[in-house]
Amino acid sequence: MTVAAVAGLSSDEAAARLARDGPNRLPAPARTSAARRLLDQLVHFFAVMLWLAAALAFVAGLPQLGVAIVVVIVLNALFAFVQESRADRAADRLRDLLPLAVTVIRDGRRRQVDATEVVVGDLLALESGDRVPADGTVVVAEGLRVDTSLLTGESEPVAVAVGDPVHAGTFLVEGATTARVTAIGAGTALARIAHLTTESTSPASPLTRELRRVVRTIAAIAVGVGAAFFAVAMLTGEPASDGLVFAIGVTVALVPEALLPTVTLSLAWGAEQMARKKALVRNLDAVETLGSTTFICTDKTGTLTLNQMTVVEAWTPSGGARILTPGYAPDAEVEYESAPAAAGVRRAARAGVLCSTGYVHQVGGEWRAHGDPMEAALDALARRVGVDGDIPAEVLVRFPFDPRRRRMSVVAGDEVIVKGAPDAVLPLCTRGDGGDGAVDALAALTDRGLRVLAVAGRAAGATVPQTAADAERDLELYALLALEDPPHDDVHEAIRACRHAGIKVAMITGDHPATAAAIASEVGLRRKDDPVLVGAELPAEEAVLGALLDRDGVVVARVSPEDKLRIARALRGRGHVVAMTGDGVNDGPALHEADIGIAMGRSGTDVAREASDLVLLDDHFATLVAGVELGRATFLNIRRFLTYHLSDNVAELTPFVVWMLSGGQFPLALGVLQILALDIGTDTWSAVALGAEPPAKSVLDRPPVTGRLLDRTVARRAFGVLGPTITLFSMAAFVLTFVAAGWRPGEPFPGGATQLAASGAAFLAVVLAQTANAFACRSSTRRPGELGWTTNRLLLPAIGLALTVSLLVVYVPALAEVFDHEGPTVVGWAVVLAGVAGLFAADAVDKGVRHVLITRRSRRAPSSRRP
16 A cells, blocks of 8 residues: 555545535435425325315305315315325435535544545545445455445345445445545435436325226216206206306206215224234325235345344254243243253354354344344353353454455454354364364255354464464354244234235345345245345346246345345336335435335335335234235225215216206206215215225235226226115105105295205205115125114214204204205105115125126136136
8 A cells, every 4th residue: 555545535636526516415306395285285186176166166156165165175285285294305315325524634633523524535534334426436445334224135244355346325334445535416326316206206095096097087977967957957048147157056966075085084993903913004005005906026125024133043063952931031932952062152252252243232132133133143152052241352362354364263362263154164174174064954954945154163272373374274163043033923924814814925036045035034924935136146127137037935145235126127127016115325215206105114225115105103014914915905995985985976966867858847956965975964874984995805806906996896886886885775765855845846836945945855865875875885795784873983973963063954954954854754754764775785685686687797707716
């Protein structure tokens, strides 16, 4: 190394470069203001449709209706804004990964400077535990090992030698280094990942796309019907101004003002239920998207495994031991083969701690690793076998880990201790194989996918060794220690549940292929013939990549951030709804690109969490599956209250159709304000309760719910069964009220109190039939009594509230005058109450016929097994 290199830059040169290149900061992303985000909630397609409806209401001389619709728009926008107020701050959070201060060598001596003042050409002086502030090249390395997991996904620290690069955001686990800065700020690898994260656009969720379709369909129908009514008014000789007002009223009446608030509240309920199951929703649409998921790309560490390296087995020449409790806690069940085996394991555990710098410590009642997770596992083993208090503090000489030697050693007291890869330690032992049976034991452990560490030692002698070669000779093998990152207890069942639910699962990880394959096989994700792919060998063409990955059980190892991004795009290109899990900075772009990004709450970085739609607070893959169950239930709940809303729309539209077909001779059974009262004042409560329907036990026994909201079943039940039934009793209540007052067909309809009572009967007939409809819509196949009348705890209070509002609207004189109706007569009430029984009867017949048809179809179809 030259003298200039040791001296580093001069202070003047560093100042000049800082002025030329700017500070060492990541570029700030374009930020959407809070006002703009609120505006977006007020001007999306459905909101614009409601704004037009409000404007038309004011034009039509219906200011009460216009004001009510504006209130609905604003309240829904505020609710959605509050629920989703966290903007995407992923790139900003990357700055938190850079240290505040760093040691550099300038003017030939060490000095601390703010990390933003680091410039290209600076010499960084870094030690174990320091985070790297900029990209650089190593010029001096002393047993250097770097944790690159945030950038690469590799769970194990990487050995770094002179000439190798180090990157901003990584940190030193072991050793020390001097590194020359080659890139700062926007030029770093960290910044490139930030750019990938902000560059990718989050796709519209399946629910958003489907709601747009439903709303546009309803909007087209509303406008078409309004135009038809205007034409009829012109043909019947009505003044153009009156015809326009009437057409506007009909159009507004058909707009489902309460649909979007109901959807939002249903998603919020789903988000609350997910939070109780340790899944935090950052984007409301993610609730339903998770239920639509067809392909899960899961990381390994922390999701499938505990992210806690554990010594699970020890082999010594005098016998072995098994450690039955995963994690870092000092209390664990240990099974020894014999008393000599126990002594051998204790000696090996003591030696392993002496030869390590990593350790475990307790944080908030939880035991965690500090430094290298493997060395922390050795410290945990020592505590578990009871030797942690018998370890001398003084290490006389340390020969750090070297990637070429693949081992490290220390001189502690009068003992030399060596630990490292078995193939690097066994040849140094006095017995060729390191001890009787060591080679066979090593083969047995590695065949099970365990990571094996060899620990050996000898007496130091009278002279303290001064070189690694002098220390690492004539060794006695103490033990082979087998380590693993144990899987979560429930991950096997969770993966089986995914397959049963028709969801494909792949492991996407930065780890070594052998490690990834072993874990995938252990947890049941990978089967015998499932492929193990390497990121660098993935095909460049997106279509080919998608075809290669589109299978269950595939494992992709050594992936880069760009690889994960391409994988998400390729699978989405094949029509999959992709859920991508991740915890590191490297996962940010792919989390943003996937249909639903899922970050780890405990082990994940802020970057991953802010780029995600959902955060698993406990990092469990099983929590993800529970979220899928709730997501599917939410989608089905939206179908339930969509059926409920559309049934009501049939009853609301019919009076206008009858009026139109009669050329204006048949009076309107329901007015526009009455319809608004039905949509917002009564139906909304039951619809919200339907949105909180608990998941059925069989919700994961079917393929992902990726179909349309307005499917055949919804259309048939709403437009062919439930809606016509409600319409029948509503119009019957209206007509029979006139008949009871002496009206006969062919005569002019009486006005005054009779017409007001008839309209009130028609209104209440819809309200009470809708209370029965709320129970009917809980399932398209099972009768209400089979589900239990009280299993949806919100439904009975909602129905009670709806009935209270409707009775107030009818029987409070001031309100009744506004809505232009009165309380029904005795005959009217008889028909109103009959409508409840009629609706239940129609629902029972529909479900009975459907059950018979499905049974016949299943008998005719050849038997098959779910793949």
